[in-house]
Amino acid sequence: MDRSKLAESFALDNTATDIIEIKRRIKYENELDKGFRKKIAESAHGEKLYGCIQCGTCSAACPVSHYMDYTPRKIIQMVREGFKTEVLNSSTVWLCASCYACTVECPKGIKITDVMYALKREAISGGYKHKNFPASVLASNFFSQVLNNGRNSEGPLLLKIYLKTNPFMLFKNMMLGFKLWRRGRISMKTEHIKDKKALKKLLQSMDNMKEAAVI
Amino acid sequence: MKYIYYPGCSLKSTGKLYEESLLAVFRALNIDYVELNDWNCCGATAYMAIDEDKAFVLAARNLALAEEQLKGEEEVNIVAPCSACYMVLLKTQKYLKENPADMRKVQTALYESGLAYRGKARIRHPLDVFINDLGEKEISKAIKKPLTGLRVVPYYGCQTVRPYSTFEDQRNPVSMDRLFKAAGAEIVDWTMKTRCCGASLTGTIQEVALPLSYVILHEAKKRRADVITTACSLCQFNLECYQTDIDKKFKTDLKIDVLYFTQLLGLALGIPPVELGIQRLFSAPDNVFKILEGGDHVYV
Structure with a gap:
């Protein structure tokens, strides 16, 4: 819907600068939360989290991954890198229905559902609220x-x-x-x-x- | 052998028909059971999301109560028909076994409120009890009204088989297939056996949950199923009660009967439908009755 609105406003006015928000799209390394991955790994009882090979089996197995703003594979990587605010504000954490498909399929034995639970706990205790x-x-x-x-x-x-x-x-x-x-x-x-x-x-x-x- | 029956919250409300039918089948097959005294909620998926330690101690309280109730017995078997309960109890037991420090914490907390948890209880699913303790032979002997010609699609759902199930393959479970084959039904093989139905998302984010249930119902319809059998109260609820919403959303006309596996088994065992809670379904399962009573209904 946003996109169509955007197109509409472009048709009316070529200099529609007020709707395009200029924002930096990358994050610098010193802005990341380096301790985040350790915290989550401890909370989810899994050092195995560090061994993720980014194969994407979890995202493929997940029945709701196509509604998520970051797929489970991305979430794991973002946790490892320390994108704390993005992860805890994402819809992924709350869309997980705990069906354990990813946990069963993961070739590295990462308990992804438990990681999601750890993220849910972190989001609630940290006061991150997804309003929708x-x-x-x-x-x-x-x-x-x-x-x-x-x-x-x-x-x-x-x-x-x-x-x-x-x-x-x-x-x-x-x-x-x-x-x-x-x-x-x-x-x-x-x-x-x-x-x-x-x-x-x-x-x-x-x-x-x-x-x-x-x- | 005596089984401890642990109902869980949903078998007392939306899944009332599951409880009624399960206990009726237990009685018909001479399975001895007793309800767990003063059981509490297992915590399901929600408790784990807030406080893990408390989630474990809640589940362990039930296990400790079961051990106390069957004090003299050699083996303590606790039957958890709700798949969330089943999974949470198994998860707790497994986790506490692997983490002695947390086990001590839980044991101390339980001890302070007068209970003792030893980790002795065996957690069982009713399917496990029917197939492995009783056996297909016993069941087919007890069948009074064989389901010959009925096309059954067994739907297991997520947490009955994943990830800790002690009696099933995690990708291709077969216990319900075997059970209904013993009852004379025609089993339809399909790929949605363990696909997620949307779980509690139907109550919170319907845009996501309804398509999930739709995929399952549509697949069953495509394979000309007469009835879907489930082993989980949330699966049954989602697949049956939201069918009108799904029809509206996807412009379909699904109309598939979704029964608890114990209800269908009970009908085959010749138990009257009222005792199985059939009247609590949203629509009468005409396809099943047609087979049981022999031939089509003829309206004069």
């Missing part, structure tokens, strides 16, 4: 729900996400929700486990251990 991608909102809401109740309740979860991101979707999916509800397949009840206290304690002691490790 409710996937990150889904992840954080799911997390808080399980944290509090021990179980995930699909109805309230979806309602919350749609209200937070795109209320139009709620309207669009109302009929589907109704159909499901009539067949007893969805409810607005919040599910929870009996022993909520023990679960909280469990997660708390996990936190404590992490703090102890940091100190």
Whole structure:
């Protein structure tokens, strides 16, 4: 769409300098985040990341790579080079549906899905937010729900996400929700486990251990 | 042998029909099961994206609970029908085995809340139980209404077979094929067995997810399939419930029945459809009923 707009404005005005943003298209080496690759490799438990041969098998195996702004192969290379902001702002990280096709096919045994998880964690904790991608909102809401109740309740979860991101979707999916509800397949009840206290304690002691490790 | 049944969240809501049919089939085949006491969510794909340590401890809590529940038994088998649960439990077990430092952390945290995790539990998929524990012979003996002439396309989805499955080939899984061959059906071979259906992206980014489901449905239609059988609650949901949206978007008329494999197996075992949650489907699977009742429906 942008391109057609651009062409249109060119037809009207030959000196349409105001719409063409002049931007440097390369990055100099001192602008890269050199520690990024180590951080991600540690977080994804894979030094194997360094051994990528850039064959592109992952991108070929990926069912959603043609929607991504950088394919998985590029992402791996960009992580190694230290393009931190580009990687964490990319749609790739949130489009990954965790189908593990790349992980199975990779000839070097890199666990690419786990790298994506590491990038997701990094993006959320670093405050990188992709405004068009409710996937990150889904992840954080799911997390808080399980944290509090021990179980995930699909109805309230979806309602919350749609209200937070795109209320139009709620309207669009109302009929589907109704159909499901009539067949007893969805409810607005919040599910929870009996022993909520023990679960909280469990997660708390996990936190404590992490703090102890940091100190 | 007693199996611990770990339902997971989706088998209690959108996948209710999976639970009903699975348990009905278990009873019909005399498989002894008991539901896991006070189980919690496995964390699925979302928890891993926020905090990995907590994701592992959540999954390990379920394993520890299973070990406690079957304390005296020699072997602890935990059946996880939802493929996300199955994968997460396997991943946790494998990861903790390989990283003793994290294992100690998880064990300490569990110990503080009164549980003990030893890593003894075996994580099983119902397909694994049917094919490897029971065997095709036993199943074909129990079949009351053979599915002769029904063209079945088995769809396994991603996480049932990838990447940690203990009983399947990662590229060409065959357990569901074998199961329905034993039930007398005609198996249609296809290339979409383990292709991704779009998973949770259907709820968040539909522009990406709907084409993924469309490709699978279209391929099945092209191969003149009567029914697609799935082993995952998200796959079934995406392929069935979004069919009208897909039809609208791609201007097609797909109308393919998508059943849980346990539902179709249950019908072949002669279990009444109501007990299998057939009434919870969006449309009645007429093709299947046609075969089971013998010949076409004739309207007078």
